[in-house]
Amino acid sequence: MGRAKVIALLTDFGLADPYVGAMKAVIAGINPKVQIIDISHHVPPQDIQEGAFILYSSYKYFPKGTIFVAVVDPGVGTRRRIVCVRTGGYTFLAPDNGLLGLVITKGEVGARCNVPLLAVEVTNARYFLPEVSSTFHGRDVFAPVAAHLSRGLNPARLGRRIDDPHTFSFPDPLVVKKGVMAGEIIHIDRFGNLITNVEHVWAEVLDWGPVSISVKDKEISRISRTYQEGQVGELLALFGSSGYLELSINMGNAREVLGCVRGDKVIVRYKDRAYNND
Amino acid sequence: MGRAKVIALLTDFGLADPYVGAMKAVIAGINPKVQIIDISHHVPPQDIQEGAFILYSSYKYFPKGTIFVAVVDPGVGTRRRIVCVRTGGYTFLAPDNGLLGLVITKGEVGARCNVPLLAVEVTNARYFLPEVSSTFHGRDVFAPVAAHLSRGLNPARLGRRIDDPHTFSFPDPLVVKKGVMAGEIIHIDRFGNLITNVEHVWAEVLDWGPVSISVKDKEISRISRTYQEGQVGELLALFGSSGYLELSINMGNAREVLGCVRGDKVIVRYKDRAYNND
């Protein structure tokens, strides 16, 4: 695909330690022209599910050709594989622990788009730093490999093709019975918005009529469009910017008010107009 | 003004979620050459006053031509306007909720410099992303518009001119009586320094003689020049790098020691030599 203009970074390294800076330093030494964009470095330590969601909900806004480096890697230095996955559009580099799972299974990489998926196990030490520590592959392996890819290196040079990259995905919501769907909170953002695994596509496919949503002991009786509907302090449900149903409080913090954590159940009751034979 | 070299970002998005990364991704897709500089993404959620202060206290250090994108936007998706304000020097893009208030009323944009101010309501969807969510205009509207502006787009193309952008400003200090000024804390920085709304210009205009400053039950009897005068642990008053009177503790944290919060009163007693008819 020729040279890439952007390398995007996602890690659980935080910004206090010099780990992210060291990765950027290595990239700049190999390809001074590539632009480095941070997605986030505040994935909770070793939280692969959170990393996978953050990557999946943002990658498609990057310019085609972008190389994504995702490092949430509790198994660094063990036999876990490192994978490079390429589609017509993007290249992803990550430990093969599920971090690319959502991108592979739900993104354009995967089934939805029928784009051929090239997956390679990264083993060719020629593109690593000369000395590879067993505890910081972000700096010693991922950064130099990404920089070489951004200069046009063919991923096939990185190692052998594989056809079984890890395809973790968070659970889909469950249709418990006709007109009742059980979802869960999969992400909570800085504003305290509670993002669920109920994608907008469900509302379309099932052609939701009037809806009511329950979380904890609260009930919401309509889908809003913005964070500022109803009264100040009112609990709202809306489809957010990632396409997922989320719960929010007008000028407030839903996480704090409801005391929710990731994994909490959210029940959606809807009039099922698509399959409505009643 | 031709092409801009820098886009500066100020938001309340934090850095854990992928929101800032998505904005940068959109910008990089439209103008890969522009340099993106973060002012801050840690404005407390929906705190327009804090955002306005941070923007105002930093914008003038940026190179002329810089495009500022400020997004603290509790009303995203509602009928609140988006404004683009341009002066000879800079371009600002923000929700019209007061976030540009200090820049407009106190900055070079405004009255102080008599520079004509061009303000436009941003409505031309041609420069937005093809799909605009109702919850994330930072990514779908602000980022692409800023990127187009950085490529030389004339802001007049964004929408109709307006002459009433929101001009919120924090309160000026009050001269309670001759020689006594009542100010307040408008910002507290990472070091615990308490920045007040008493600008240095007041000390000049009133030609302050000997001064005493009180906050909580403490008294400070002189203006220092650096953070390391007097004893370790001593409470100091000085005019800080933004030109405002601030309270600081030598090698310590004034916020913690005094227990101050934004809005707390600070009283300045001074010998008024400018209008001294005694």
Next chain:
Amino acid sequence: MGRAKVIALLTDFGLADPYVGAMKAVIAGINPKVQIIDISHHVPPQDIQEGAFILYSSYKYFPKGTIFVAVVDPGVGTRRRIVCVRTGGYTFLAPDNGLLGLVITKGEVGARCNVPLLAVEVTNARYFLPEVSSTFHGRDVFAPVAAHLSRGLNPARLGRRIDDPHTFSFPDPLVVKKGVMAGEIIHIDRFGNLITNVEHVWAEVLDWGPVSISVKDKEISRISRTYQEGQVGELLALFGSSGYLELSINMGNAREVLGCVRGDKVIVRYKDRAYNND
């Protein structure tokens, strides 16, 4: 050395205030082409030792020619000196308070490599901003000087040569008696890993045989290679990516579990094969 491609920043400014953004703004105004890479801005306020460690453990991954700007500067505006230190490879700009101590005494700048060290006291105001505050030299002095250096300015133009830059270093571990070394924790990272001052070179020089390491009331009986050896929850010791002995918990947080703070003692007992005359 001609033009530099990278300026690396290390401060204790945090990212909430606009201080770092203002430094970048000044640099961009003087040299729009230089790439700015953040090492960290989360050094605890005024913690020179922590800043020195973070700089030392990351600088060598940057491309040759990089200019490092390190600002942890409790004495800003006082008579403390500002120094510029140059080697064949890198240029460092910092207050002369020990922040460059490890780089000078342990890095390639210093004794280990016999590279001539050029140290200059930075006093030439021609390369500062026109107005220099007494409280924010990061913006008014360090940033513009670094930007001018990145455009090829000879550091000799900054002021007079000095031969006594401050050379703080943290304590070396102590060989208490044959086969027993007393070290201490000098840094704790985001993952709770406890990094000690026991460098890998000691294990080589003394040719460690079987080893046991004690911290608090815990005992570790071997050196691991990765963070994921033994059982989940097991306390491990390994030489980390900076070359220092560190203590870690498999899938856990050693700082939290052990309740350790910087300065806590770590005792290493080893079979001393190098000097083994028993």
